[in-house]
Amino acid sequence: MTKEELLTRTLEDLGKGYPIGLYEYLFRRRTDLYKQLIELEDKIDHTYLNPNESIDQLKAVLREYWTFHISAIKEFTQIPLIDINIARTRDEMSEERMRA
Numbered sequence: 001m002t003k004e005e006l007l008t009r010t011l012e013d014l015g016k017g018y019p020i021g022l023y024e025y026l027f028r029r030r031t032d033l034y035k036q037l038i039e040l041e042d043k044i045d046h047t048y049l050n051p052n053e054s055i056d057q058l059k060a061v062l063r064e065y066w067t068f069h070i071s072a073i074k075e076f077t078q079i080p081l082i083d084i085n086i087a088r089t090r091d092e093m094s095e096e097r098m099r100a
Contacts, residue, residue: 003048003058010062014069022076024089033072038097040065 001009026034040061047053047061 001055003055006055006058006062007044007048010066014066017073018069019073019076021084021086022072023093024084024086025076025079026072027089027093028084030072030075033068037068037072040068 023034023037026037043061044058044065047058
């Protein structure tokens, strides 16, 4: 399996259980977890793009990413519905990422 296949499969599988509003919730209510998510995504990018990083190293990073999501989804689905303007929050998230 290639790095691309591994990454694609992981993201597809996570997408099947991803609840709409999760990232927006993290951005608004769990800043600590949102920052951890961004750090994990940066780690994935580095491991995926670096030819000196092995598939096993990418698997390890993706395992962390998977575990993070399972935990965050569990927390998110246990909270009462919250009123977050998803579109506005996504815009703010994009602006923040561009500044970083």
